[in-house]
Amino acid sequence: MDEHISEAIGRPDLICLDGSLACLRFETMKVVSALAAVRHLLDTGTVRRGDTLIDSSSGIYAYALALACHRYGMHCHIVGSTTVDHTLRTQLDVLGAHLEQMQPSTDLKLDQSRRVARVREILREHPDYHWMRQYHDDVHYLGYEAVAERIQEETGAGSLTLVGGVGSGASTGALAHYLRKRSVDVRLVGVQPFGSVTFGSDHVADPEIIIAGIGSSIPFGNVRHDLYDTVHWLAFDAALAGSVDLLRRHAVFAGLSSGAAYLAARWERGEEPERTALFITADTGHRYVDTVFVRHAEAARVEDLAPRQVSGTDELALPWSRLNWNGSPGPGAAVLR
Numbered sequence: 288m289d290e291h292i293s294e295a296i297g298r299p300d301l302i303c304l305d306g307s308l309a310c311l312r313f314e315t316m317k318v319v320s321a322l323a324a325v326r327h328l329l330d331t332g333t334v335r336r337g338d339t340l341i342d343s344s345s346g347i348y349a350y351a352l353a354l355a356c357h358r359y360g361m362h363c364h365i366v367g368s369t370t371v372d373h374t375l376r377t378q379l380d381v382l383g384a385h386l387e388q389m390q391p392s393t394d395l396k397l398d399q400s401r402r403v404a405r406v407r408e409i410l411r412e413h414p415d416y417h418w419m420r421q422y423h424d425d426v427h428y429l430g431y432e433a434v435a436e437r438i439q440e441e442t443g444a445g446s447l448t449l450v451g452g453v454g455s456g457a458s459t460g461a462l463a464h465y466l467r468k469r470s471v472d473v474r475l476v477g478v479q480p481f482g483s484v485t486f487g488s489d490h491v492a493d494p495e496i497i498i499a500g501i502g503s504s505i506p507f508g509n510v511r512h513d514l515y516d517t518v519h520w521l522a523f524d525a526a527l528a529g530s531v532d533l534l535r536r537h538a539v540f541a542g543l544s545s546g547a548a549y550l551a552a553r554w555e556r557g558e559e560p561e562r563t564a565l566f567i568t569a570d571t572g573h574r575y576v577d578t579v580f581v582r583h584a585e586a587a588r589v590e591d592l593a594p595r596q597v598s599g600t601d602e603l604a605l606p607w608s609r610l611n612w613n614g615s616p617g618p619g620a621a622v623l624r
């Protein structure tokens with residue numbers, strides 16, 4: 288029996304959708320990572336019960352850290368963006384986490400750097416607070432080791448193509464790292480929105496809304512570019528078509544990054560049908576009802592969509608591009624100095 292709800296929420300489902308296409312379905316992805324990170328910090332004496340953990344978050348990490356703090360008797364302080372919605376805000380409040388929401392900004396870079404500046408300001412006032420640094424501290428890789436073990440057991444350890452959205456890079460990076468450490472043959476496919484510096488698409492704007500949780504306008508230390516074999520960039524409309532098809536065809540209700548990963552995984556499976564294509568769904572579809580699912584009638588047929596194969600980021604084009612990344616280093620603007 289689980290000792291706390293966070294253990295149940297953190298544990299993903301492995302679902303075979305169709306032959307060699309499978310889904311690693313999280314209700315809220317970062318719970319497993321936040322739990323292990325906090326446990327590690329306690330075990331190593333970096334923090335003690337009753338201390339305050341702080342970080343900036345645009346969404347699911349806020350909830351994950353709040354649950355981990357509830358589990359281990361810590362205080363939680365989140366500097367959130369406006370993407371933290373009414374439901375999450377209310378949950379955080381009742382859970383006892385302190386949320387500071389920043390003013391809305393249409394500029395993602397400004398939004399991200401303002402949140403970091405605010406965290407620094409709070410740390411000057413409270414030097415005893417511990418900054419979790421989810422985007423940079425590889426303590427966030429640890430929780431995925433147990434997930435990698437389960438994937439190996441349940442997929443029979445054949446060759447895998449692992450597909451997932453890249454935000455901090457912890458989930459895809461850690462799963463590939465721990466699976467390869469166990470000698471599983473893994474091809475790692477990262478999924479990005481246009482306009483993100485992480486794999487060099489910052490020069491291509493997506494006129495629709497960005498895909499929550501993936502991509503970045505600033506460099507992240509937790510992205511290990513050398514782990515990725517292939518990168519797909521998808522525009523909002525293509526991700527929408529993926530999310531709607533995933534619900535319609537397979538009854539999996541998941542968010543936009545999941546819809547984008549599903550499209551990329553379908554494509555990769557078509558390229559190499561002998562490998563199992565396992566894609567990550569990071570959250571449920573509830574947050575996306577008004578922006579995505581009510582528009583289901585206008586969703587393109589996924590069979591009509593195909594990526595443009597490019598040989599460099601200078602050729603990237605909406606609505607969907609694919610590049611053989613081949614473990615290349617990150618572009619200059621995506622590397623921490």
Ligand SMILES: Cc1ncc(COP(=O)(O)O)c(C=O)c1O
Binds near residue numbers: 348452456542544569
């Ligand atoms: C909905 C969603 N999908 C995917 C990701 C990417 O996960 P990671 O930060 O592990 O790269 C995030 C991260 O915030 C997210 O919120």
